[in-house]
Amino acid sequence: MARRAKRTNDGEGNVTPIRPNGLDPQLTTGFMDRILNLYGSLDGERSDYMNACKSIRSDMAEVYKEADNKGIPKRGLKAAVKRRLLEHKIENIRADMEDTQDVDAYDMVLQALGGLADLPLGAAALAAHPSGPQIVA
Numbered sequence: 001m002a003r004r005a006k007r008t009n010d011g012e013g014n015v016t017p018i019r020p021n022g023l024d025p026q027l028t029t030g031f032m033d034r035i036l037n038l039y040g041s042l043d044g045e046r047s048d049y050m051n052a053c054k055s056i057r058s059d060m061a062e063v064y065k066e067a068d069n070k071g072i073p074k075r076g077l078k079a080a081v082k083r084r085l086l087e088h089k090i091e092n093i094r095a096d097m098e099d100t101q102d103v104d105a106y107d108m109v110l111q112a113l114g115g116l117a118d119l120p121l122g123a124a125a126l127a128a129h130p131s132g133p134q135i136v137a
Contacts (some may be wrong), residue, residue, distance in 0.1 A: 068074040
């Protein structure tokens, strides 16, 4: 004799059958379809984003060309811009940490790696003694 599917209550009054030999294909397909639709929406958003970026990158290319025409080397300017962007990113690493334990752990790791000057305490020490440590023989 065949077994009847068990039923579970999801807490909201909906009863969902659980098949004795696996998942409910109809329920699983429903979730799969919803997720695939969301990926489709994500692709549309990505396309809009890429189109907006294309316009901005075109403007950037014009500015680089303008600078090159005024005698500023394009590659040098690009390298300097890249450096400035990376410096900004590095400066924000510590500031973006929300948990004070994470900040403390980050500071300890930097100190262990010899990066004390990059920490607030190290920066204050360098400001107090800009010539660096005095070695007495």
